[in-house]
Amino acid sequence: MSTAKVYQNVSIGQLLDWSKHNPNRGHSLAPIRIQQTVEAKNDLGTSMEPLFLPSYSSVPVPNMLGIIAWIRDPMFADATTAVRSTIIRELATTLQTECDTLQGSPFARKRRRVHDGIGSVLHGRPVKEEDWKDIYSSLAHLTGVHFVFVRDAKGVEEDKEDRPEELLGASKGSISFSTEPSTWDREKPVWIVDYKARWIAVSEEEGETRDILLSWLGDAEKGGWIVDWPVIEDTKEAIIRELCDDCSWRPIDAKLLKAELAKRLGRLRTIRALSSRYE
DSSP, rough: OOOOOOOOOOHHHHHHHHHOOTTTTOOOOOOOOOOOOOOOOOOOEEEGGGEEEEEEEEEHHHHHHHHHOOOHHGGGGGGHHHHHHHHHHHHHHHHHHHHHGGGSSSTTGGHHHHHHHHHHHHTOOOOOOOHHHHHHHHHHHHHHHHEEEOOOSSSOOOOOOOOOOHTTTTOOOOHHHEOOGGGGTOOOOOOETTTSSSSEEEESSSSOGGGHHHHHHHHHHHOOOOEOOOOSSSSSHHHHHHHTSSOOOOOOGSSSSSHHHHHHHHHHHHHHHHHHHGO
């Protein structure tokens, strides 16, 4: 047989009197720390003249999601740190949902990796080096852009905190592409970004970045930067047949190793794709 609970009304005075005898009355909760997901600074950027881009500035961003936010959300550039954090959190959720649309794309088999990678970037967890470019390039695909990656030889380690002015031109590195430029959709914009997602290049002049890519890549190569031209996957015979159509081809070149010829063809295709005569 259950016993019914009996409730007793008490006065405020009684409660106050009891509180004086509470042995824990001197205890208090630890202060609640509010930690923002993103540490962003209002920065007008650093001139990219050392990287042969005098009309561009490298604008700091907090991470890979910050680069996508800069491109997708017009409010992000001028937002406060708190607002930027909110934008990035909401963007991460949107991008994870959009991962389903990677079906049928070159990144179809990497959807789960990209989905989990977005969460890692959001929460500041490390991303494996072998997954980094796949996630970065997939985000470009989801955003409808193409990326040209700049990877400086200085400060590429995960624990480096160098600012852009300490990186650009300080040491030569490499330039690469999110996907093979010969496959790029001509309607999609091209953005130059830091491979470690510390900055995005913003032009001070009108015009498309695509229009200056060829001359810039040439200047960068002359200045000591390495351009990682795409390596074409095909048989040596097929590669040679395509290279024979180029005016610089010599019969003796057929004796070169397949790996060298595959990169040479990747360079040729990239130049053709970016050349104005193919507009």
